[in-house]
Amino acid sequence: MAKDKKLVTEITSMDEDFAQWYTDICKKAELIEYTSVKGCMVIRPYGYAIWENIQRILDTTFKETGHENVCMPMFIPESLLQKEKDHVEGFAPEVAWVTHGGNEKLEDRLCVRPTSETLFCEHYSNIIHSYRDLPKLYNQWVSVVRWEKTTRPFLRSREFLWQEGHTIHATAEEAIEETERMLNVYADFCEKSLAMPVVKGKKTESDKFAGAVSTYAIEALMHDGKALQAGTSHYFGDGFAKAFGIEYTDKENKRVNPHQTSWGVTTRLIGAVIMTHGDNSGLVLPPAVAPVQVVIVPIAQHKEGVLDKANELLERLKKAGVRVKLDDTDNSPGWKFAEYEMKGVPLRVEIGPRDIEENKCIIASRWNGEKADFSLDELESAVAQKLQEAHDGMYNKALENRRNRTYACTTIDEINKALEEKGDGFIKAMWCGDEACEDEVKEKTGVGSRCIPFEQEHLSDVCVCCGKPAKHMVYWGKAY
Amino acid sequence: MAKDKKLVTEITSMDEDFAQWYTDICKKAELIEYTSVKGCMVIRPYGYAIWENIQRILDTTFKETGHENVCMPMFIPESLLQKEKDHVEGFAPEVAWVTHGGNEKLEDRLCVRPTSETLFCEHYSNIIHSYRDLPKLYNQWVSVVRWEKTTRPFLRSREFLWQEGHTIHATAEEAIEETERMLNVYADFCEKSLAMPVVKGKKTESDKFAGAVSTYAIEALMHDGKALQAGTSHYFGDGFAKAFGIEYTDKENKRVNPHQTSWGVTTRLIGAVIMTHGDNSGLVLPPAVAPVQVVIVPIAQHKEGVLDKANELLERLKKAGVRVKLDDTDNSPGWKFAEYEMKGVPLRVEIGPRDIEENKCIIASRWNGEKADFSLDELESAVAQKLQEAHDGMYNKALENRRNRTYACTTIDEINKALEEKGDGFIKAMWCGDEACEDEVKEKTGVGSRCIPFEQEHLSDVCVCCGKPAKHMVYWGKAY
Numbered sequence: 001m002a003k004d005k006k007l008v009t010e011i012t013s014m015d016e017d018f019a020q021w022y023t024d025i026c027k028k029a030e031l032i033e034y035t036s037v038k039g040c041m042v043i044r045p046y047g048y049a050i051w052e053n054i055q056r057i058l059d060t061t062f063k064e065t066g067h068e069n070v071c072m073p074m075f076i077p078e079s080l081l082q083k084e085k086d087h088v089e090g091f092a093p094e095v096a097w098v099t100h101g102g103n104e105k106l107e108d109r110l111c112v113r114p115t116s117e118t119l120f121c122e123h124y125s126n127i128i129h130s131y132r133d134l135p136k137l138y139n140q141w142v143s144v145v146r147w148e149k150t151t152r153p154f155l156r157s158r159e160f161l162w163q164e165g166h167t168i169h170a171t172a173e174e175a176i177e178e179t180e181r182m183l184n185v186y187a188d189f190c191e192k193s194l195a196m197p198v199v200k201g202k203k204t205e206s207d208k209f210a211g212a213v214s215t216y217a218i219e220a221l222m223h224d225g226k227a228l229q230a231g232t233s234h235y236f237g238d239g240f241a242k243a244f245g246i247e248y249t250d251k252e253n254k255r256v257n258p259h260q261t262s263w264g265v266t267t268r269l270i271g272a273v274i275m276t277h278g279d280n281s282g283l284v285l286p287p288a289v290a291p292v293q294v295v296i297v298p299i300a301q302h303k304e305g306v307l308d309k310a311n312e313l314l315e316r317l318k319k320a321g322v323r324v325k326l327d328d329t330d331n332s333p334g335w336k337f338a339e340y341e342m343k344g345v346p347l348r349v350e351i352g353p354r355d356i357e358e359n360k361c362i363i364a365s366r367w368n369g370e371k372a373d374f375s376l377d378e379l380e381s382a383v384a385q386k387l388q389e390a391h392d393g394m395y396n397k398a399l400e401n402r403r404n405r406t407y408a409c410t411t412i413d414e415i416n417k418a419l420e421e422k423g424d425g426f427i428k429a430m431w432c433g434d435e436a437c438e439d440e441v442k443e444k445t446g447v448g449s450r451c452i453p454f455e456q457e458h459l460s461d462v463c464v465c466c467g468k469p470a471k472h473m474v475y476w477g478k479a480y
Numbered sequence: 481m482a483k484d485k486k487l488v489t490e491i492t493s494m495d496e497d498f499a500q501w502y503t504d505i506c507k508k509a510e511l512i513e514y515t516s517v518k519g520c521m522v523i524r525p526y527g528y529a530i531w532e533n534i535q536r537i538l539d540t541t542f543k544e545t546g547h548e549n550v551c552m553p554m555f556i557p558e559s560l561l562q563k564e565k566d567h568v569e570g571f572a573p574e575v576a577w578v579t580h581g582g583n584e585k586l587e588d589r590l591c592v593r594p595t596s597e598t599l600f601c602e603h604y605s606n607i608i609h610s611y612r613d614l615p616k617l618y619n620q621w622v623s624v625v626r627w628e629k630t631t632r633p634f635l636r637s638r639e640f641l642w643q644e645g646h647t648i649h650a651t652a653e654e655a656i657e658e659t660e661r662m663l664n665v666y667a668d669f670c671e672k673s674l675a676m677p678v679v680k681g682k683k684t685e686s687d688k689f690a691g692a693v694s695t696y697a698i699e700a701l702m703h704d705g706k707a708l709q710a711g712t713s714h715y716f717g718d719g720f721a722k723a724f725g726i727e728y729t730d731k732e733n734k735r736v737n738p739h740q741t742s743w744g745v746t747t748r749l750i751g752a753v754i755m756t757h758g759d760n761s762g763l764v765l766p767p768a769v770a771p772v773q774v775v776i777v778p779i780a781q782h783k784e785g786v787l788d789k790a791n792e793l794l795e796r797l798k799k800a801g802v803r804v805k806l807d808d809t810d811n812s813p814g815w816k817f818a819e820y821e822m823k824g825v826p827l828r829v830e831i832g833p834r835d836i837e838e839n840k841c842i843i844a845s846r847w848n849g850e851k852a853d854f855s856l857d858e859l860e861s862a863v864a865q866k867l868q869e870a871h872d873g874m875y876n877k878a879l880e881n882r883r884n885r886t887y888a889c890t891t892i893d894e895i896n897k898a899l900e901e902k903g904d905g906f907i908k909a910m911w912c913g914d915e916a917c918e919d920e921v922k923e924k925t926g927v928g929s930r931c932i933p934f935e936q937e938h939l940s941d942v943c944v945c946c947g948k949p950a951k952h953m954v955y956w957g958k959a960y
Contacts, residue, residue, distance in 0.1 A: 112578065
């Protein structure tokens with residue numbers, strides 16, 4: 001058993017090698033397994049169950065905000081992809097091409113969707129005729145393919161799961177409002193369900209989605225000080241509508257182009273959860289998306305009454321709506337402790353003969369390692385309270401990490417000094433709005449622009465790079 | 481308004497042209513829309529909502545029976561597909577091949593999964609080592625691609641949505657038990673949620689899944705007398721395990737090959753629902769999977785109090801857990817009646833000024849067109865009762881259609897006569913078990929073997945074709 005325990009918990013320390021620590025967790029917590037398809041992975045039951053929870057919560061919110069799910073084909077004919085110039089330039093170099101169906105060569109080759117704007121546009125052009133047909137608020141849960149050179153589980157893979165929202169509106173105002181609404185939905189979800197603080201902002205011109213007028217994003221800071229783009233929301237204006245000939249008859253009987261948006265989050269969010277909350281014992285899951293929120297571990301389970309009592313607690317917590325599991329296998333308690341720590345189960349309830357005698361149990365919290373006794377009479381309320389504490393504690397811890405790793409700088413030298421002395425993090429610095437300066441900052445410091453945050457601060461009058469008048473405060477960082 | 485109404489209800493009569501009637505419903509009930517990707521379709525919100533209900537019910541059952549969801553890559557390297565001889569022979573001619581990633585040609589080309597046995601096998605070989613690792617009971621909800629020549633919405637398309645269950649067990653007995661269990665899950669689902677009776681049986685050798693030891697299927701009879709395979713469940717023995725080198729150490733420390741199954745149902749079930757229950761006014765949906773179970777249509781809605789009362793009923797039914805919608809648009813009641821008939825909404829509640837005065841409403845049932853008054857005091861119970869009646873009535877009507885169209889025959893002549901005089905249907909006839917006779921029956925009568933039903937009847941001692949001793953009674957039919 002001692003050997004088994006060691007095997008389970010043997011992962012690389014995050015301080016030693018953060019990338020290897022990350023990969024170790026993906027494998028040892030049984031989130032993924034590699035395959036012979038380069039850059040693609042198996043999402044194992046425990047990993048997929050996290051995604052199912054993310055889906056359930058987001059899908060409910062999408063429906064509450066008036067969206068309907070649809071399903072588009074996974075293929076896009078090359079001729080269709082080429083209709084919007086910026087879009088095809090951005091995506092064509094990284095798509096997978098289907099050239100043969102069975103033994104026959106295709107006349108128009110098909111790409112496996114890297115994103116579905118072109119398919120939605122074709123569909124809109126078929127079904128939208130009058131102002132009465134607007135808006136359409138659509139979403140789909142599918143996988144997409146982008147032929148990346150270097151890949152990492154969840155963070156960057158050739159195939160990944162996502163949802164892509166696509167909406168079309170009568171006016172630009174409505175479409176912009178939708179773009180912002182969905183960015184807020186994502187930010188709320190990250191904070192309330194993933195316990196992960198995010199910065200909301202606008203991408204610079206160079207970092208926009210291919211074909212968008214403007215791209216909004218939420219940016220999170222990982223434990224190692226690197227930034228991760230956790231979700232994006234795009235406003236397209238009427239560019240796609242013009243390229244695809246989508247028109248409607250307005251109330252004055254004029255033919256007008258409608259305005260579009262799209263927005264998406266991916267299985268990358270699971271990678272964000274690992275790198276925001278994980279520690280050297282493994283995964284730490286936010287209660288809202290944890291497949292198992294509470295694991296009951298019986299102590300001296302062979303003793304009379306222990307398993308009966310453990311089963312009683314199981315039923316009580318199930319009834320209270322908690323996702324709970326009882327581990328009554330013959331592994332030792334120590335082995336079980338290590339396993340569920342690796343898997344990031346938020347709470348562990350220990351119950352043994354002495355606890356039963358004293359009508360109590362021990363509740364251990366994964367996120368901070370604290371253990372405390374609770375009367376069995378108050379089991380349900382204690383668990384609810386501890387789960388809430390876990391969420392709040394994890395959120396505050398992540399926020400604290402971000403605060404400690406956010407550096408306001410007014411010169412290139414200050415940026416380099418901050419990164420060198422304090423390690424990677426968010427740099428806050430002013431910018432003139434010139435792409436040349438953006439490139440120069442990246443070249444001289446290694447950090448790229450992450451976003452122009454909605455919450456602006458005035459750090460200085462001039463650009464951190466060229467000294468000309470500043471237009472925005474920008475968050476900069478090294479990115480996943 | 482009269483003109484609008486005609487537009488909505490203008491579909492081909494099913495008696496005139498069943499195939500066109502089917503396509504008209506798919507389009508007019510807004511289930512699908514065609515795309516420029518040949519053989520692929522858009523599943524529109526109303527169609528997708530039916531699939532979401534199917535998913536929700538089946539997924540709950542799968543989890544209750546111990547299955548976990550996973551997600552495999554959508555690509556299979558050609559070298560992996562080739563590992564099991566029968567399997568590759570069956571599928572290679574009808575797969576889509578990815579040959580290029582971005583601008584680079586792939587060394588090992590990839591097929592888009594037509595089914596995922598090979599991927600699951602590769603994964604099993606990585607994660608199964610000991611008898612303690614068995615069984616694994618997996619499922620995934622994905623889309624697959626088969627390069628069909630002729631396609632029809634839901635029934636046969638190049639891409640379709642499905643779930644594929646894949647399980648692996650220590651013994652043949654356990655695997656066979658699983659194969660049968662899941663066939664029963666499918667049959668129960670069809671009967672209890674789709675109101676569609678099915679015949680459970682085994683496929684003949686010539687009709688087995690590529691690589692299976694035996695294939696079980698549920699077969700339904702459509703309104704036009706053609707058969708539709710509604711779900712399959714395959715027992716693989718240890719053939720795949722041997723081909724992929726999957727072994728485990730048993731309790732006696734011997735290395736053994738485990739035994740496998742797979743099972744699936746697809747969006748084809750939506751086609752089955754259309755062709756089992758639909759009529760010349762459009763779709764008729766079983767209450768369990770209807771996106772909207774009850775539509776409330778206010779009469780003279782401009783009159784004081786009507787919309788208030790309609791909203792009150794809406795809230796009451798929502799609270800009772802009914803999927804209910806109030807249509808308060810300015811279309812006429814007649815237009816609304818026709819629209820929701822086309823969309824197959826099981827119940828319509830009409831509420832007007834006189835109804836309110838008399839504290840009643842009218843409930844109209846889509847499946848048989850009956851209308852009756854109900855006191856508003858008993859709205860919830862009346863709706864529940866009428867929904868149950870709809871389900872039962874639809875099931876019995878479909879069963880009656882099957883009974884009327886099932887013909888027991890003992891000679892080839894009898895088969896031809898029955899088909900000619902009574903139209904297409906199920907033929908019950910004895911069979912010697914010889915593939916040559918199976919082919920000859922098909923050639924001479926046009927009906928192929930659908931399945932060897934579990935519920936056998938003794939119709940005669942000899943084969944319907946060759947006159948030699950019969951082994952089984954077989955259901956034969958023309959198939960979708």
